[in-house]
Amino acid sequence: MSLQTDKREFNERTTDGIGNPFMRNAVSSAQDSLKTRRLSAATTLGDWEQWRTLGQQIRQHTLKHLDYYLGQLADNIEKKGGHIYFAKTKEEASGYIRDIIVQKNAKKIVKSKSMVTEEIEMNHVLMEAGCELTETDLGEYILQMDDWDPPSHIVAPALHKDRTQIQSVFTEKLGYTGDESPENLARFARTVLRQKFLEADVGITGCNFAVANLGAINLVTNEGNGDLTAAIPKTHIAVMGMERIVPTLEEMEVLDNLLCRSAVGQKLTSYISVIGPSAAGETDGPEDFHLVVVDNGRSEILGSEFNEALQCIRCGACLNVCPVYRHIGGHAYGSIYPGPIGAVITPLLGGYDDYKELPFASSLCAACTDVCPVKIPLHEQLILHRQNIVKEKRTGAAERLQMKTAGRLLASQALFGKALRLANPASRLISRHGRIVRGPQLVRGWINARDLSQPVRQQDSFRAWLDKRKGGSGQ
Amino acid sequence: MKVSIFSTCVVDLMTPNVGIAMVQVLERLGCEIDFPASQVCCGQPAYNSGYLEDSKLAMKNMMLAFEHSDYVVGPSGSCIAMFHEYPKIFKGDPQWELKAVALKEKSYEFTQFIVRVLGITDVGASLEGTATYHRSCHMTRLLGERETPFQLLEQVQGLQMEPLKNSDNCCGFGGTFSVKMPEISEQMVDEKCGCVAETGADILISADMGCLLNIGGRLSRKGEPVKIMHIAEVLNHYNPAATKEEAGHEPANG
């Protein structure tokens, strides 16, 4: 997998999503049930707004001093005998990991869920090097077994699949003979994967936050696969986006509380772990620990007008409230990062050539901004993207002309007055029984689905009414 | 109290009844009405589409139009929320920043003005029927006004309010979004119409005409017998003789 999951046009991907009733049903019921769970988990913290502000302050402080905290992290990891590698590009990151594995002659790799490893195309690189790689997060494992179907949600990657589809994947690929109950499917995966953990040479995990003063990484999971991945193999490689760091356990605690409650409506998930290289006398945990810190475009965002996007803690709450995501699903975004945050960061990491539609795939309802636990102004960032796309003349010439004309018209009483007088007579040509039935493309988009009356006759307008009663002034 | 009406371009172009109702309610509550005629549009369509420079022309025109007003009141949470964005947009602009702040500080959405400035929740309206209310996203989240429409509707005699499921979800209007991404917008408005129909209400009320034209237009296309009413029209349902027009629209807004 890479950042890009689907090379087709945005419209094709959207049409696919809209035409997938199971996916839409799964997404909308997940959204509806998570809403209640998230709200109740949030209210038990007391003043949720204050917690969000605190989360935002922690993220902003850390980003503002990012070089300092990453330096401190590096020193502390090395003190404990671990290795840290700073990768500017995705090729550097996945190349470094491949080199470790080749050097160790490692063949069997277990992996827990990590979005950044998708971004650096690590799985592809390692499999090409001849490794047997197993995703151990249940959702990711299902996708892997289904010939690496792309994830559609950053927290629940297989959200778009139903139990019947999963049962048939397991039956076909793994010889599963049980029924379609989630318990039995999960129990079966447990048995298969348990063996993989025990045999693995190397474990690879992501990193929710690195803890700078401790020289350790924080993993937040429910399944326990992250801990097994890091504890059993003799080598542990953790991969993190360079911005995912906190000064101490105290900041981590605040962010983990925001993360768990926002992501899944739990106070804390089952397993929150802070781990590093194995310490003296300990018999499990990694003898060899590597942390790979990935830039891959992030330093271009740092300090830019999109800086706040780096505050993201990948909770997925914005996906869970987004009415657009609700109907088109994650795959329509064509990126491993879907939903509102995906529409903000995908164009930053992947460029406008492939992703110029994403910032427009939003009604700017601001539900995302409202729910973000670290207060990223998501809908405002989408508007900033739109401004850049317009500045770069990537919108159609016809649209640019319309906007220029409308800009003049809507700023001038005289021109608008003329438009008001002409609107109704002009619309007669395209109307029947008082309703508009034809028109240019923009109008068609509306009337394909909705009735639309003709504009009011000038003599019936509000302004005319005001004039008649002489209630208006300045006329 | 002198109140400058900000009619909004949708009201100017499509739904005069809403402007008329708003004026009549405010006058009944003792306000003196003023209408600065040079006003046109708040600039939101172009701004939200990314055409910053084009949209600024409209915004500057509005700041000048209302420069001498004491209060600016409009029948749209979304358009008033746009006024509230002006200070951010003109931040650091020596000529316009202060004007932007001034406009923000004196601008209120219609129901907000009645409750928060006039301190009134019972305007003496009465309307027989069952209704549900659609909160507009911009009024709720950008303007931050979640209460005043409900406080006013609670006092309308004879009106029974039904809760709307998933009321936090956008109706799919989103200004130019509805025409730029019509396929997605249609799914959103369809779901919203389903929720409205589920309430069994005869009337759908909102404080934003954009949303109402969107949902109403779809309800009409689907043949759902639900009337749409702007909240100003509901609150003006006081003495039928006071208004020339029937307060309820046909669903198509005609």
Add this chain to the structure above:
Amino acid sequence: MTASNKDSFLNLIASKLGRERIYDVQRPGLQVLAPDSYGSLTSDELIDILKEQCFFIHTQVIESNAEILQQTLDDLVAANGGGAVITSGDARFAEYGLKFANASVWEEAAGREQNILRSEAANTAIIFADYALAESGTVVVGSRPDQGRALHFLPAHYIAVIEKKRIVLRSTQAAADLNRRIQAGEPLGSSINFISGPSNSADIEMQLVVGVHGPLRAAYVLI
């Protein structure tokens, strides 16, 4: 391969932030946002909060005491279907005089393979908690030579013994105390685990399944 690209990487970050590298930062104090409603709680009140939360996270809570602890644990092991038991090498097992049939202990001398195989073969793991967090139903455990990481994850059932004096309200207090110990230079193990109930997943149709990679069931015994 140690920190090879560090300086160029961090220099670029500093330049994007519009300044030179910095080598000294005071982290701002954190506002304490514990919910007002908790106030100062008695030990019994903390236990009530813990019990209520454990109901939601599918974790059995049993109040026991030093005298009957052996019996309580034996009953739990039997309820899990008997089988092999693995415990940590915590000194408190001896202090409370605890002994189990068919049991092994995680110990440094056994080495990696042996400890992992014993844990994998065990039906029940029993450990003592370092801290317990009432609000989230969490036990906090650190790794040590006599208490490996996989011990908490491989056995099918998990029993944590919690001394009541170790219950604090929430993660805030545990994180602050741990951070105090880190800053005082106290060597901690390579892993600190905050464990809240059995493993679970909602990856199939967002339906909660209890027991995925880690323990299928969890129980807390309060003494």
